[in-house]
Amino acid sequence: MLKLVASAALWVGGLASFPATPAMASDQEVFTIGLNADMSSASAESGEAIRRGMVVAIDEINEAGGVLGKPLQLKVRDHRGNPARGIDNIDAFGAQDDIIAVMGGLHTPVTMAELPSIHRNNLIYLVPWAAGTQIIDNGHSPNNVFRVSVRDEYAGRFLAQEAQRRGFKTIGLLMEQTGWGRSNETTLQNVAHGIGLKVSDVQWFSWGVKNLRLQTEALRSSGAEVIILVANAREGTVAASAVASMTKAQRLPVISHWGITGGKFAEMLGDDIETIDLTFLQTYSFLQPTRPERANAFLTRYYALFPQDRPKPQDIRSPVGAAHAYDLTHMLARAVAQAGSVEPDKLRHALENLGRYEGLVKVYDPPFTSSRHDALTQDDFTLARFLRGGAIIPEKR
Numbered sequence: 001m002l003k004l005v006a007s008a009a010l011w012v013g014g015l016a017s018f019p020a021t022p023a024m025a026s027d028q029e030v031f032t033i034g035l036n037a038d039m040s041s042a043s044a045e046s047g048e049a050i051r052r053g054m055v056v057a058i059d060e061i062n063e064a065g066g067v068l069g070k071p072l073q074l075k076v077r078d079h080r081g082n083p084a085r086g087i088d089n090i091d092a093f094g095a096q097d098d099i100i101a102v103m104g105g106l107h108t109p110v111t112m113a114e115l116p117s118i119h120r121n122n123l124i125y126l127v128p129w130a131a132g133t134q135i136i137d138n139g140h141s142p143n144n145v146f147r148v149s150v151r152d153e154y155a156g157r158f159l160a161q162e163a164q165r166r167g168f169k170t171i172g173l174l175m176e177q178t179g180w181g182r183s184n185e186t187t188l189q190n191v192a193h194g195i196g197l198k199v200s201d202v203q204w205f206s207w208g209v210k211n212l213r214l215q216t217e218a219l220r221s222s223g224a225e226v227i228i229l230v231a232n233a234r235e236g237t238v239a240a241s242a243v244a245s246m247t248k249a250q251r252l253p254v255i256s257h258w259g260i261t262g263g264k265f266a267e268m269l270g271d272d273i274e275t276i277d278l279t280f281l282q283t284y285s286f287l288q289p290t291r292p293e294r295a296n297a298f299l300t301r302y303y304a305l306f307p308q309d310r311p312k313p314q315d316i317r318s319p320v321g322a323a324h325a326y327d328l329t330h331m332l333a334r335a336v337a338q339a340g341s342v343e344p345d346k347l348r349h350a351l352e353n354l355g356r357y358e359g360l361v362k363v364y365d366p367p368f369t370s371s372r373h374d375a376l377t378q379d380d381f382t383l384a385r386f387l388r389g390g391a392i393i394p395e396k397r
Contacts (some may be wrong), residue, residue, distance in 0.1 A: 014101040023121055028241060031066075031342060033058070033329065034093040036114075037105025037137060038333040039078035042234040046262030049318035050128050051076060053325030056301050061319035061329070064261065079105065081207075083113035086232025090114045094121025100342040101332050103325060106232070106262045108132035108152075108180035119144055122344045124351070126332065128324035129262070131155055132183050136373045144344065146341040146351055146373045148324045148331075148361065149275045150258065152180070154378040155281060159255055162383060163226050164197055172224025172252070173202040174215060174239055176231050184230045200224045203385075209235055212242040220252055229256040233263025241263075253277035255383075261318055266390035273386050282384040283376060284323040284361050285394045286313035294360045298326060314391035327375075333369055 035054060037047035054074055062071045077093070079086035086107075087327035091176050093099050094117070101124035104111050111130040118125045119140045127135060136147055163171050173188055175181035185202060201222035203215035216239065219227055229239055238258065243251055258281045266273050283356040289295035295313075301324075303311045318320060334357065335350035336342055352373075356365045383395040 002189040014395065022388065029070065030094065031068075031070050031100045031336070032073050032075050032098040033332065034089075034096075034099050034294055035074060035076045035105075036079055036089045036093065036102055037076075037080045038107065039076060043081060043106045043232055043259075043262040045233070045264060046129055046318045046321050047078070049262075049321030050103060050105060050325040051300065051327050052306060053322035054191070054329050055126070055305060056298060056322075057326045057329035057333075059301060059305060061333045067333050068342070069339070072333070075099075079107075081107050081110065083107075083110045083150055086110040086114050087117050090117040090121065090123065099391065100124070100336065101347070101372040103128060104130055106259065108183070108323070109178045111135050112179050114139065115145070118267055124332070124344055124347050126328045128328055129321055130180075131257070132180050132182065133187075134147055134179070138144075139337040142345070142348055143373060144348060145327070146331075146368055146375075148328050148367070148375045149320075150283060150376065150381070152183045152372045153187055154376075154381070155257060157182050157191045158281060158378050158381045159184075159228050159257065160188055160191040160195065160197055163228065163255055164195055166253075168197075168225040169221050170198045170225045171224055172200050172219030172227050174212070174219060174227050174229045174231070175204055176200060176235060177204045177206050179263070181230050181257075188228060198223075205231075205235060205239075207232075207235060212239045213245065215239075216242040216246070216252070220246075220250060224252060227252050227254045229254050230259065231256070231304060232259040232331050233261070233265040233268070233296050236260035237265055237268040240276055240278060241272055242346060244275045245268075251276060254279075258282060258320065261320070261392060264390070266386045266388070271388075273388055279385055279395055282382055282392065282394070283345040283380050285382075285384065285392065286316055286319055286323075288394045289360075290362055291360065294358070298323075298360055314387075314393070316339050317390065320394060327357075327361050327364075329366075330359065331357060331364075 039047040058072045077089035094299040103126045106129045108130045125145045129149040131152045133153045339350040352370045384392050
């Protein structure tokens with residue numbers, strides 16, 4: 001097993017390089033996968049989860065001989081949730097001859113802003129988290145973006161149907177004022193209308209908001225029986241705190257998108273995590289793995305590579321990020337082998353024609369086609385809850 005030291009990162013101008021093998025003479029002797037994600041801001045936990053999933057996959061791939069006779073290495077750039085910085089990072093990756101593909105992060109607005117640069121640089125771009133529908137339906141032909149993650153078109157339908165399944169007839173929407181929030185609001189409105197749910201009110205907020213008591217009060221006063229929340233960890237904590245501050249009779253249950261799991265939501269919320277009725281979307285759990293043998297192999301290597309972590313599956317933070325990134329990295333390696341090349345056009349064609357792949361998250365049959373660059377569907381979604389210490393527990397159905 002090739003040892004990757006998780007703490008051995010050199011940060012220079014937003015770049016952190018994590019070598020995939022201790023004996024690399026130069027970039028010409030390796031293939032490099034880039035990671036462009038939030039590694040230091042409010043959603044840094046998601047970026048680190050994605051990085052770790054990639055590290056586990058790269059270690060497996062290199063132990064088996066690498067790709068086309070060369071090892072893989074990982075180079076990380078930190079966009080800190082900032083679209084302008086994300087674009088700069090994409091351009092920097094595009095200028096490197098050894099880059100074969102770039103993995104993205106949690107933020108839909110950042111990925112959306114990067115799309116012109118991704119295609120201008122003809123980079124293969126892999127999405128393990130950002131859920132905006134337009135990330136894949138982006139109007140570019142050919143389309144270089146492939147996703148193993150949630151698609152908001154499906155997520156909004158799932159969240160609305162879960163509210164209805166629990167017996168609610170009137171929902172209130174609490175949305176971040178970004179492309180991600182607007183995408184979900186559109187889907188939720190359309191789905192609610194189609195299945196007979198009433199949307200009593202929509203309240204919006206911006207990144208960095210400090211208090212959402214007025215917005216949550218407005219949703220309750222509008223007649224909402226449940227709040228559908230679309231937020232990342234920082235603003236999601238503000239929303240949950242506002243709900244928790246109400247009297248027990250006033251508190252509405254919350255069904256959330258999964259952005260809240262990309263940061264230290266549970267830690268920031270503290271004791272209030274046990275005060276509110278909060279469930280959220282997930283696609284994967286190491287506590288209830290869809291493919292136990294594959295999960296056990298992943299966990300064994302994960303704990304060897306990151307020995308500072310307690311060997312308990314519930315302690316893996318942002319587990320969907322790690323699982324999705326792991327599968328995407330293996331899909332990329334298979335595409336390189338199948339194409340016999342790292343040339344982007346050949347890689348794109350190979351990804352669209354991978355055939356059946358037995359991954360960690362699921363058996364993909366196939367993951368992508370020429371007309372479908374999303375590998376997951378609503379059938380892959382479930383709900384989960386936080387425990388007090390931040391562990392994510394699948395909800396019993």
